[in-house]
Amino acid sequence: MRRGVASGSERALPKMLWSPGTGPQHVVRVVNVHCPFCRHDDSRVIDSRTAEDGTSTRRRRQCQACSRRFTTVETVALSVVKRCGTSEPFNREKVVSGVRRACQGRPVSDDQLTLLAHQVEDQIRSTGAAEVDSHQVGLAVLGPLRQLDEVAYLRFASVYRSFESIDDFLAEISALRESALSRPEGS
């Protein structure tokens, strides 16, 4: 008895089309995921959940060849172009270590640094850009760092904005004082 050609097994492309927002610079990729057990490149999505913060989606998949199940996590590509022109994936740890240097000796906890790095990432991702330069990352650090610790902020800003004289510091300090005065009591 001859086996019929399997029908109805149209190769369902893993649904990895991703387009949050409509910015033209979004990177939308279609990726074939290989089964981690048998390397087969065709899987069926059986469940899909978006993370609360909306930055990633977990998908439960079933391999079409060996039927085993596995999970993929998809995130929107975000890379940082360094001053030398090369680019690398955005990394919150790098933000933390950069800011930590400015926070030496200051009452800033690791948790606060982690939160700051999240705020920086959120701010950058909210622009919808798939690629930013390292200058923009520094810019996104300034706001939340200023809320966190004014001394650390001054240190970070002095490097980031290349302060050249005491006047640069004085100008920044008086800007800080002004915004502190205009801030409502207790905030």
Ligand SMILES: [Zn+2]
């Ligand atoms: Zn498999």
